[in-house]
Amino acid sequence: MSPRAKMEYPESIFLRFKRASKKQKGLILNEFCLNCGYHRKHAVRLLNRFKHFTKPKPKKRGKPSIYNKPEIIEPLKRIWLEANLLCSKLLNPNNAVSIICPPVPVRV
Numbered sequence: 001m002s003p004r005a006k007m008e009y010p011e012s013i014f015l016r017f018k019r020a021s022k023k024q025k026g027l028i029l030n031e032f033c034l035n036c037g038y039h040r041k042h043a044v045r046l047l048n049r050f051k052h053f054t055k056p057k058p059k060k061r062g063k064p065s066i067y068n069k070p071e072i073i074e075p076l077k078r079i080w081l082e083a084n085l086l087c088s089k090l091l092n093p094n095n096a097v098s099i100i101c102p103p104v105p106v107r108v
Helices: 003-019 022-036 040-048 070-082 093-100
Strands: none
Touching: 003 022, 003 040, 022 040
């Protein structure tokens, strides 16, 4: 059996396997193993994790993000670029001012 046929065969057998009773699943597995040359356990795993139709991802639950707004992201991005792409640990409020505007030496 060609590699392409081995990929197409589970598609054709998946719905039959999913709707079958326990006895019928055993027969379908035997047939699948004989045709593809897979071990039985591999065939079971392959048919159980096979995705026939992909579901859309569910909407994220919980409180909406407060930082994912353009009025917050644009100034932060500008500061980040001016600070020469620093990591977030160095870009905290205490360090950001000293990096962007270094202290002016005082002459006595």
